[in-house]
Amino acid sequence: MTALRTLLAAALSTALTLPTPALAAPAPAPAPAASVDWSSTFTPGGASAHLGDKKPNIIVIAANPGSQAAAATFRAALTASKKAGVVLDGQALGAVDSLDDRAIIERAKVLPVQQIVIVRVFEGSPGDPPSFIAMGYGADGNVAVALSGTAGVPLPEPELPTEVSVPEPAVDAASDAPKAPEESEEAKQARDVAENEYAAKRLGGTWGALRQGTPGTPITPTQFYAALGRDDLARQVDKRKKTRLGVALGGGIAGGGLLAVGLTFLILNSTATKYGPDFGPDDPLRGGTDRVRYPLSMPLSGALLGVGAALLIGMGVFLGVYKAHPVGRRETPGLIDGHNRELRKKLGLPPEQASVRLAPSLGASNGLVLFGRF
Amino acid sequence: MGRLKLFSLLFGVGLVSALAPMLVGGCTQCDEFLECTTKPGLRYVECGSKQHEFNDGASLDDEDSAWDYCFCNSKRLQCENGASLRMCNYMTYDGSTAAVFSDGTLAELTSAVAGCLEYDxxxxxTARCNYGGWYLNCAHGDERVYVSGSGQIFKDEKNAVDTCVARGSGFTCEPIIDDCEDLDSCAISKACSEFCSSPACFNNKKAADCIADPACRWTPK
Structure with missing residues (x-):
């Protein structure tokens, strides 16, 4: 959901940044002329306007051809601002030109950074300077800031609201409504604690890959049902696991053994004539056998082989059908949503709602940025 | 992945347990056949340690039983003194013969039979027999007596020969002597009756004629 939201935000922010040279050059452009001077665009004050006082570690990634100079200047400006911790370039990520933001974030989030800034530069119409879009994401993949501008036009300084930072998830479309009274500091702290607890306890993932927390650590079905408070289902998981193990052991040993025995004697019987008694070409009586006699005859060997194979197939079908989960694939999303809703309610948090938010992006590239959450 | 490993492990255990006896014991193979003496044309093959096959269809698990079936006649010879004798002929194996009295005493075959029947x-x-067939030619005073391997006593040699000859298609009558003069009389042999020189055994078209002819032997081509 977060990734989808991110992608949507990135795509819409590109499309709605009006008027912008990006529309004139929808495809990634080749490297702009070397004479483009980004240092006047990315001033220390403008580049660090959204950072706050926590001095986060930031990675600035040039994500399309021709964006290297802009990204480098951006990095330099962030470093000069002294509002950032360590400022990295995207070299450690390898080639990212063909990746979308989500894939880049997946790569970058293993690094010790708190913000991931992805810079793309678009060549303008002939005679016009190139423009850029810089999307800033938190390490959790949520959009933190969206910047846009044109080469040569400085980003506004902090005191000017020239860029729009995405507010916390709790603040959404509803903020278009008349503003609620300012929260007290204690209320904010309480809400932060509740949000953190929610983030740690929320469930996610799919039936086959359940997760807990944000971004989510894998959990077993037993842990999942325990988190739901459904101990009865958790016990069923254990019981079903034991049943599956019993069937796997019984079916595997019996089926595999019978299959192997049947196959062995089938092969031996098929070569019984080759190694069987030979009474000579002038055998006067011709009443003897020409086969080695094995404990299991050919038909019996074939029958054992068939029974063994049937047991193994049956075991496979059973294990495929009888899962450790006592509930079905389709029911799981409902359980997850229900749990998350209950959790939010219990923590006194507003319910998560699908929302779309339109925000202005002022400055060199004036326009609108649309954020969505579904 | 875990299920695949478990399945592989179980299958491996089953396979190894099934193949272990074969791997330890090795694959069964049969030895070359031995020519037996209890019945003309009888042959014996040993496969592994438990399978003993005969070309008359007999199959015996016990090696001693198989050995006796091949070389020792089951029918015992009744002695004049009330004892009985089992005759064994290992000539196709190592050239030896033996006799086993009812009390378990072992003796050499010819002397034991002569003593048993109070012959001289x-x-x-084996000359007129084919394959491993045999009979005993015994002297009883001025008479000749013939004892088959199965203990039957005949006055006429051709009857004893009849017990030691295997009949079959593709057989032919061949001479066993170079000169008919070796016979007591050329008249007793059809092959020598016409020209008492080299025996013309080919004149004996039928097995019975050949078997009855002292100058010839019914043998595979």
Whole structure:
């Protein structure tokens, strides 16, 4: 959901940044002329306007051809601002030109950074300077800031609201409504604690890959049902696991053994004539056998082989059908949503709602940025 | 992945447990056949340690039983003194013969039979037999007596020969002597009756004629 939201935000922010040279050059452009001077665009004050006082570690990634100079200047400006911790370039990520933001974030989030800034530069119409879009994401993949501008036009300084930072998830479309009274500091702290607890306890993932927390650590079905408070289902998981193990052991040993025995004697019987008694070409009586006699005859060997194979197939079908989960694939999303809703309610948090938010992006590239959450 | 490993492990255990006896014991193979003496044309093959096959269809698990079936006649010879004798002929194996009395005493075949029947002496005859067939030619005073391997006593040699010859298609009558003069009389042999020189055994078209002819032997081509 977060990734989808991110992608949507990135795509819409590109499309709605009006008027912008990006529309004139929808495809990634080749490297702009070397004479483009980004240092006047990315001033220390403008580049660090959204950072706050926590001095986060930031990675600035040039994500399309021709964006290297802009990204480098951006990095330099962030470093000069002294509002950032360590400022990295995207070299450690390898080639990212063909990746979308989500894939880049997946790569970058293993690094010790708190913000991931992805810079793309678009060549303008002939005679016009190139423009850029810089999307800033938190390490959790949520959009933190969206910047846009044109080469040569400085980003506004902090005191000017020239860029729009995405507010916390709790603040959404509803903020278009008349503003609620300012929260007290204690209320904010309480809400932060509740949000953190929610983030740690929320469930996610799919039936086959359940997760807990944000971004989510894998959990077993037993842990999942325990988190739901459904101990009865958790016990069923254990019981079903034991049943599956019993069937796997019984079916595997019996089926595999019978299959192997049947196959062995089938092969031996098929070569019984080759190694069987030979009474000579002038055998006067011709009443003897020409086969080695094995404990299991050919038909019996074939029958054992068939029974063994049937047991193994049956075991496979059973294990495929009888899962450790006592509930079905389709029911799981409902359980997850229900749990998350209950959790939010219990923590006194507003319910998560699908929302779309339109925000202005002022400055060199004036326009609108649309954020969505579904 | 875990299920695949478990399945592989179980299958491996089953396979190894099934193949272990074969791997330890090795694959069964049969030895070359031995020519038996209890019945003309009888042959014996040993496969592994438990399968003993005969070309008459007999199959015996016990090696001693198989050995006796091949070389020792089951029918015992009744002695004059009330004892009985089992005759064994290992000539196709190592050239030896033996007799086993009812009390378990072992003796040499010819002397034991002669003593048993109170004859003057006996000799093993194989010249007119084919494969491992044999009979005993015994002297009883002025008479000749013939004892088959199965203990039957005949006055006429051709009857004893009849017990030691295997009949079959593709057989032919061949001479066993170079000169008809070796016979007591050329008249007793059809092959020598016409020209008493080299025996013309080919004149004996039928097995019975050949078997009855002292100058010839019914043998595979």
């Amino acid at each position: 002496g006996c000799a093993v005859e």
